[in-house]
Amino acid sequence: MADFFAGVDIGSTMTKVAIMDGGIVASVIGPTGPEHRKLANKVMGEALAKAGLSFDEITYVVATGYGRINVPFADKQITEISCHARGIGSLLPAARTVIDIGGQDSKGIKLKDGRVVDFVMNDKCAAGTGRYLEVIAEALGVALDEIGRRSLEAEREVAISSTCTVFAEQEVVSRLAEGIPVEDLLAGIHKAIATRVYGMVNRLKIEREVAITGGGAKNIGLVKALEAKLGFQVLVPPEPLLTGAIGAALLGRDIVEEAVQSGLSLTRSERRLREATFFS
Amino acid sequence: MAEEKKPEQRKKRRTATEAASKVAPMVKAMIGNVLQAKEEGKPIASTFICCCYDEIIHAMDIVPHWVENYAGICGAKRDAQRFLEKAEAGNLSRSLCTYALCGLGFDALREELGEMPPEPPWGGQVKPTVMLGSGQILCDPRNKWFQAAQHYMPDVPVCNVGLTWPLYEDDYDYHEVEGYYIKYFVEQLRGLVEFLEKYTGHKMDWDRLSELVDLTDRTWNLVWEAYELRRAVPTPMGTGDAMNTMVPMVFMMGTQEAYDFFKDLYDELKQKVADKEGVIPDEKYRLIWGGGLPSWFALGDFNYFNSKGAVFPVETTYRMIEATYNYDMDLSKISDPLEHIAWRWLKYWTYWYDKARKRPGSQPEVERLIQYIEDYKIDGIVMHEAFSCRTWHVGLIWQLNQLKKIYKDIPSLILESDIVDISSYNEADTRARIDAFIDVLEAAKRKGK
Numbered sequence: 001m002a003d004f005f006a007g008v009d010i011g012s013t014m015t016k017v018a019i020m021d022g023g024i025v026a027s028v029i030g031p032t033g034p035e036h037r038k039l040a041n042k043v044m045g046e047a048l049a050k051a052g053l054s055f056d057e058i059t060y061v062v063a064t065g066y067g068r069i070n071v072p073f074a075d076k077q078i079t080e081i082s083c084h085a086r087g088i089g090s091l092l093p094a095a096r097t098v099i100d101i102g103g104q105d106s107k108g109i110k111l112k113d114g115r116v117v118d119f120v121m122n123d124k125c126a127a128g129t130g131r132y133l134e135v136i137a138e139a140l141g142v143a144l145d146e147i148g149r150r151s152l153e154a155e156r157e158v159a160i161s162s163t164c165t166v167f168a169e170q171e172v173v174s175r176l177a178e179g180i181p182v183e184d185l186l187a188g189i190h191k192a193i194a195t196r197v198y199g200m201v202n203r204l205k206i207e208r209e210v211a212i213t214g215g216g217a218k219n220i221g222l223v224k225a226l227e228a229k230l231g232f233q234v235l236v237p238p239e240p241l242l243t244g245a246i247g248a249a250l251l252g253r254d255i256v257e258e259a260v261q262s263g264l265s266l267t268r269s270e271r272r273l274r275e276a277t278f279f280s
Numbered sequence: 281m282a283e284e285k286k287p288e289q290r291k292k293r294r295t296a297t298e299a300a301s302k303v304a305p306m307v308k309a310m311i312g313n314v315l316q317a318k319e320e321g322k323p324i325a326s327t328f329i330c331c332c333y334d335e336i337i338h339a340m341d342i343v344p345h346w347v348e349n350y351a352g353i354c355g356a357k358r359d360a361q362r363f364l365e366k367a368e369a370g371n372l373s374r375s376l377c378t379y380a381l382c383g384l385g386f387d388a389l390r391e392e393l394g395e396m397p398p399e400p401p402w403g404g405q406v407k408p409t410v411m412l413g414s415g416q417i418l419c420d421p422r423n424k425w426f427q428a429a430q431h432y433m434p435d436v437p438v439c440n441v442g443l444t445w446p447l448y449e450d451d452y453d454y455h456e457v458e459g460y461y462i463k464y465f466v467e468q469l470r471g472l473v474e475f476l477e478k479y480t481g482h483k484m485d486w487d488r489l490s491e492l493v494d495l496t497d498r499t500w501n502l503v504w505e506a507y508e509l510r511r512a513v514p515t516p517m518g519t520g521d522a523m524n525t526m527v528p529m530v531f532m533m534g535t536q537e538a539y540d541f542f543k544d545l546y547d548e549l550k551q552k553v554a555d556k557e558g559v560i561p562d563e564k565y566r567l568i569w570g571g572g573l574p575s576w577f578a579l580g581d582f583n584y585f586n587s588k589g590a591v592f593p594v595e596t597t598y599r600m601i602e603a604t605y606n607y608d609m610d611l612s613k614i615s616d617p618l619e620h621i622a623w624r625w626l627k628y629w630t631y632w633y634d635k636a637r638k639r640p641g642s643q644p645e646v647e648r649l650i651q652y653i654e655d656y657k658i659d660g661i662v663m664h665e666a667f668s669c670r671t672w673h674v675g676l677i678w679q680l681n682q683l684k685k686i687y688k689d690i691p692s693l694i695l696e697s698d699i700v701d702i703s704s705y706n707e708a709d710t711r712a713r714i715d716a717f718i719d720v721l722e723a724a725k726r727k728g729k
Binding site: 066078079080081082105113115116117118119120121203 | 677689691692694708709712713715716717719720723724726727
């Protein structure tokens, strides 16, 4: 019988689950709501249904992401830094630097021999995160999943001087009133966010290859803007949103294998999905 | 009308040493003494941490009031916002030093009300007799703060004491010019004595000053010896406690109370080392607090590090002493008390210069980090960038990068917040960073096995 491992990544905007054996057996991606505990239960149930597995058949569950402590059935919580690193180590082993652009924060991770040697995080300011793009998309009346493609249609790149999300929104609205095409503004916005992220991650001294993960990696305009800043092409995993969940599942497998090899017993959570509430 | 919600009740931070737990009452008593002195009409001098002239103030029977300390207390009590907002309302930028903003906001409010603001932390900050600046540490508020305070207290005289030390140059031997600096230093101190005699009416007791200078030398050495005991594995005391024990070091120097405090601390640490009693039972990672003032409202983060198996046996912040017997001169031969003070401090500020010059690419601050990393068997380095304090924080990232370049690639964590302004702080995000850093430390340990 195969061993199955699950990774549950509760991010600030999206929740992701990956169930793995040798490869991905099933995955679920959905929005994060206010009640993480109920949500964790729900998405895990959906992933199990997709995989045709019962929860008892999952050998080990690792939770990650900023909501990781609210996964009551997880055997272990591991930070998203480690999980992204492990995920990229498996998906794109040539990567030495990971840039993760999430909904509310962005991170840079430096890898060496498959382990994290350094990291930086921006969690102070929406600039450089998915939230920045959401605000701008709304201000310009363009769907969020369209802004990247539209930015590539620009004839020229309008300089957006504000790095603050609030001021950038004001600047974009006033430039729009001047008659500047939406595409040109979007090109400027994507350059601004790429510049900010690059500045932060370069504190780690960026080394090739660079992999982009998180929701930001699904925005082709942002990926191109980052490539322009870096001066070379970046690597993007097939489903960048799942990187942390895949890494979590793989770290779960590592833990089990290490325990088996060393003859140690595993500390595991109660083996059932609980209908958890804030009172449990 | 909706009932006003009670503020969140916070638990007192747990300390590892008995000595550290005694500090809060000591500070409270120190501030109480200032309030009492005000009532009794004694002269009060507002001044700064490591002003270099503590003994002069005490020898002249003037009561010091430490303005940064009081701002830190407001921060630690999470009651600084109203004073910061008052300063901001007076057109002072929020990006200035938040110690200064807090102190200025407090002074502005007190002078406007004609009495202490309601329920001031630990009784409040009084209007002083004089205000004494101090040019050392290259901190601009240490000269500008009191000038700004004169907007609210125009009748309180200010003496800006310019105390400098030679800049570090890797191709230049500072010893060639240190004599000139000492001459200037002593002139400044002599001017301070004249200023204090004029504005307080108190005369300098030179014999008393010599006694206090000697007491301070002995206290410095005792602090150094006590802190060196923290090299032990497991370490008996961490930086969280050192952020308390810094109080007698930098606010009570030149008093018997400070000496007695560090004698107790030394004895306690020695016993803990003998008993192998550490800050935590299972010490996994030894860290250095490698720069930056702490967030006074978030000292509980040190306990959070402890809960993850990490301890801080050493820090560069507030370790404002060196053993005088380690100096490259015999300080005991300097009998003039003002010159003695000048040499003691100049040798402290330049203590790492010679070592730095021997390692290409190094700097005194980097050299100090390297020395502590080796002496205290350090696995990782943590720094704090406090946005409002340029003086202590500019250059930290450079130091870290240079350390990694010329020494070794040690795991590091940069925390970002402020010293007083709690609006810059997010506990969940800070702890997420700490968690990730612990992962990095663990990965580094595993690789080293």
